[in-house]
Amino acid sequence: MSEQPSTGPVLEIDDLHVYYGAIHALKGVSLKVNQGEIVTLIGANGAGKSTTLRAINGINRTRQGTIRFQGQDITGSPPHSIVKSGIAQSPEGRRLFPLMSVTENLEMGAFQRTDRENFSEDMDRVFELFPRLQERRMQKAGTLSGGEQQMCSIGRALMARPKLLLLDEPSMGLAPIFVERIFETVVEVNKQGTPVLLVEQNALMALEVAKRGYVMETGTIALEGPAGDLKTNEQVRKTYLGEG
Amino acid sequence: MATAVAALHRVRASSLIDAIGLLLLGSVLLWLVVKFFEDPTRFINVGIIGVTNGAIFGLVALGYTLVYGILQLINFAHGDVFALSGLVASTIILDVLGLGEDTSVIFVVLGLLATLAITMPLFALVNASIERIAYKPLRHAPRLAALITAVGMSFIVQNVSLALYGVDYESVPSFIPRTDAIHVGGIVIQWNKLSVFFIVIPVLLVMTWFVRSTRQGKGMRAVAQDTEASAMMGINVDRTISVTFLLAGSLAAVAGLVYLLQFEVRYDTGFELGLIAFTAAVLGGIGNLTGAVLGAMVIGCVQAFNEGLDGTPGGDWTRSIVFGILIATLVFRPEGILGERTPEGA
Numbered sequence: 221m222s223e224q225p226s227t228g229p230v231l232e233i234d235d236l237h238v239y240y241g242a243i244h245a246l247k248g249v250s251l252k253v254n255q256g257e258i259v260t261l262i263g264a265n266g267a268g269k270s271t272t273l274r275a276i277n278g279i280n281r282t283r284q285g286t287i288r289f290q291g292q293d294i295t296g297s298p299p300h301s302i303v304k305s306g307i308a309q310s311p312e313g314r315r316l317f318p319l320m321s322v323t324e325n326l327e328m329g330a331f332q333r334t335d336r337e338n339f340s341e342d343m344d345r346v347f348e349l350f351p352r353l354q355e356r357r358m359q360k361a362g363t364l365s366g367g368e369q370q371m372c373s374i375g376r377a378l379m380a381r382p383k384l385l386l387l388d389e390p391s392m393g394l395a396p397i398f399v400e401r402i403f404e405t406v407v408e409v410n411k412q413g414t415p416v417l418l419v420e421q422n423a424l425m426a427l428e429v430a431k432r433g434y435v436m437e438t439g440t441i442a443l444e445g446p447a448g449d450l451k452t453n454e455q456v457r458k459t460y461l462g463e464g
Numbered sequence: 465m466a467t468a469v470a471a472l473h474r475v476r477a478s479s480l481i482d483a484i485g486l487l488l489l490g491s492v493l494l495w496l497v498v499k500f501f502e503d504p505t506r507f508i509n510v511g512i513i514g515v516t517n518g519a520i521f522g523l524v525a526l527g528y529t530l531v532y533g534i535l536q537l538i539n540f541a542h543g544d545v546f547a548l549s550g551l552v553a554s555t556i557i558l559d560v561l562g563l564g565e566d567t568s569v570i571f572v573v574l575g576l577l578a579t580l581a582i583t584m585p586l587f588a589l590v591n592a593s594i595e596r597i598a599y600k601p602l603r604h605a606p607r608l609a610a611l612i613t614a615v616g617m618s619f620i621v622q623n624v625s626l627a628l629y630g631v632d633y634e635s636v637p638s639f640i641p642r643t644d645a646i647h648v649g650g651i652v653i654q655w656n657k658l659s660v661f662f663i664v665i666p667v668l669l670v671m672t673w674f675v676r677s678t679r680q681g682k683g684m685r686a687v688a689q690d691t692e693a694s695a696m697m698g699i700n701v702d703r704t705i706s707v708t709f710l711l712a713g714s715l716a717a718v719a720g721l722v723y724l725l726q727f728e729v730r731y732d733t734g735f736e737l738g739l740i741a742f743t744a745a746v747l748g749g750i751g752n753l754t755g756a757v758l759g760a761m762v763i764g765c766v767q768a769f770n771e772g773l774d775g776t777p778g779g780d781w782t783r784s785i786v787f788g789i790l791i792a793t794l795v796f797r798p799e800g801i802l803g804e805r806t807p808e809g810a
Contacts, residue, residue: 277696303698315693317686328686331679332698380698 229254229288230384230415231276231307236285238268238275245271247439248285253384258406258416260426260447262460263436269419270312272436273386276417277309278302290383304332306383310390312419314373318362322353322372325361329379339379346375349405367398374402378409385414391422403429423460427451435460485796499773505650510772511765516657518764519664520726523719524741525748525756526671527591527712533688533751534708536607540614541594543738544621545713549587549720550729551625553579554634557724565637572639576663576721583717591713592706594621600702618735625731635728660722667718668757671711675753680707688751736783740767743790749803758801763789 231253238246246268253259261269274280276287278299287295294302308329316325326343333339347354350371356364361372370390377385387406391399399422407429410416420426427433427447435443435456443450450456500507524546531539556579557563563575598617602610638656646653675681686694687704695701723729723737744763748755763786771779793800 279692279695298700299695300698300700303696308698309696311693311696315690315696317689317693319689320682320685324682328682328694328697328699331683331686376697 230290231417232286232288233272233276234286234288236272236275236287237283238271238280239283240271245439246275246282249436249439249441250285251434251441251444253415253417256410256413256415257432258410258418258430260418260420260423260430260433261436262420262423262426262433262450262456263442264459265421266438267436268439269436270388271439273309273311273388273417273419276302276386277307300332303380306380307386308377308380308382308384309386310370310373310377310388312388312392314366314369316361316364316369316372316376318360320361322357322359322361322364325372325376326353326379329376330381332380342379342381346378349378349408350375367394367401370394370398370402371405374405374409378414382414385409385416386419387416388419389421390418391420391425399425423456424451481796485792488792488796496769499769499775507773508651510768512651512653512657513772514765514768515761516660516726516764517767518744518761519660519757520719520722520760521737521741521744521764522757522760523664523667523715523722524737525744525760526753527716527719528738528742529745529748529750529753529756530684530708530712530715532745533753534684534691534705535599535610537599537610538614538742539594539599539617539712540611540738541598541617541621542591542712542716543734543736543741544618544625545587545591545594545734546716546720546723546737547729547731547734548590548621548625548628549583549717550724550733551629551634551720551731552586553583553717553721553724554636554729556582557636563636563639565639567639576639576725579721580718583721584714587717587720588710588713591716592709595705595709600705618738622731622735625734629731631730633728633730634724636724640725656726660726663718663722667715671715672753674711680704684708684711740786743786743793746790747793747800749800752800752802755800755802762801 229252233249233251236246236249237244249268249272251259251261261272263269271280275282278297282295285295286293289305289307292305294305317328320328323343326346327339330339330342352368353371353375356368361369364372374387374390390402390406394402403425406416406418418426418430427450430447433445433447433450434441435450443453443456524543527542527546528539531537531542557575561575561578563572567575594617598613599610602613640656640659642654642656644652645655645658675684683694683699683704684707686697686699687701691701694704720729740763741760744759745756746759747762748757748759766785766789767782770776770782770785777785
């Protein structure tokens with residue numbers, strides 16, 4: 221695996237097409253995430269944001285187009301080898317293992333790693349980011365509150381020591397205080413060097429923390445640009461920021 | 465408003481069903497208490513037979529519940545894999561190792577361990593191959609397709625047994641004496657019954673350790689709880705499913721040997737025993753490992769009490785009673801004794 225220069229693209233998606241049965245869900249999506257960036261993918265429900273993430277980690281089969289990660293073509297690779305190459309995801313709806321403890325859930329995030337001796341160190345790091353999880357570490361994940369589950373889900377993804385972090389709707393269903401906390405952590409994690417691709421319905425918050433953004437509409441990228449520009453874009457304001 | 469009324473109806477209906485279920489359960493328990501005081505010694509002796517048989521059923525039930533937990537598939541072929549493993553074990557014991565009643569204890573133990581050393585990996589592979597050939601291509605097909613294929617695989621394995629061994633029962637001489645190992649008052653445990661636990665308990669301990677503590681075992685639990693999230697965590701789902709079938713197959717091989725030592729086996733033994741074990745798995749809460757063993761113990765005792773106590777319908781009715789329990793479980797407590805009420809609670 222060749223090391224990329226610190227400013228080059230980590231992830232490059234080119235003309236991606238995905239079908240669900242006969243439904244053409246992604247109609248030629250292209251985007252990229254550069255080293256060190258937070259990039260956000262915003263858009264209405266059903267625009268194809270989650271489908272894009274699921275294509276990146278190999279859950280959804282792509283019919284056309286390429287996905288390159290750190291310069292390597294990972295299109296069509298099975299999910300477990302994509303995770304191994306360094307892409308971790310906190311999926312929509314958290315998707316914790318409800319009958320496993322918080323600690324076991326975090327361990328599952330590190331499933332592909334062979335350096336077990338570093339697990340406890342990484343777990344401490346997750347607990348440092350989310351002290352709440354440490355208090356609950358023996359508790360079954362299914363019994364956590366929504367905010368705690370989201371923390372656990374992000375923590376679980378971080379346990380993979382990802383070179384790219386995919387976050388799918390981390391603010392969904394959370395109280396404003398938790399949303400704030402989650403976004404602070406995302407910025408914190410990014411500062412420590414992990415590029416983030418953030419899918420959000422909460423477009424205002426997402427554009428606040430992101431460097432660049434893409435706006436999706438019915439399976440295509442409708443708009444793209446620096447987050448600051450998108451925030452002031454009239455169309456974006458009308459549709460996603462609840463103004464006008 | 466309409467939904468509130470509907471919810472109220474549901475609550476009322478379910479509490480009525482619960483009440484009937486509890487009434488049924490209560491009367492059975494009351495009957496057992498009466499029977500116990502009529503003749504405690506006999507009751508306990510019959511109970512011991514029930515627990516022993518339950519231990520064997522439990523090994524088979526685990527195979528159903530492991531596979532169901534991970535694929536939501538009832539692997540009907542499992543009982544037939546169990547029976548074939550018992551038949552193969554009889555060949556190894558009699559024709560290959562030549563064990564007989566006059567063989568010394570140490571060679572019997574070594575011989576039985578050697579048999580397991582062959583049949584466990586062999587039937588682990590057979591079971592995993594069944595998955596690979598018959599179920600894997602249907603992973604994304606409607607669930608009914610896989611279910612019908614499982615019924616088909618059951619017939620195929622059964623007919624392989626029939627072709628190889630014919631219609632006669634296979635049995636081995638009673639190496640393990642039916643003399644008393646424990647004798648307290650009138651309560652007797654014979655060596656051949658006790659030996660079942662010498663095999664089953666270590667196997668259950670190793671399996672529990674595997675599922676709870678190893679990386680692969682944790683992966684299995686993760687896939688059972690959320691297959692897609694497991695894939696997102698980097699767990700190789702296909703491999704985990706194969707490992708599950710390997711584990712289920714080796715448990716079936718242990719059950720096959722233990723059953724052969726107690727009873728006799730022929731090509732269709734797995735059909736009925738498989739259904740009993742499946743009932744046990746459902747009773748305990750399908751997908752729940754402890755539940756499978758617990759359910760098997762209950763079914764074993766129900767069978768023993770029905771056949772060994774006075775004033776019961778008797779052995780001819782055992783099947784009907786076991787399947788009556790299956791139906792009652794599905795009506796009164798579909799999630800089983802230890803199952804979770806959520807659909808993804810496996």
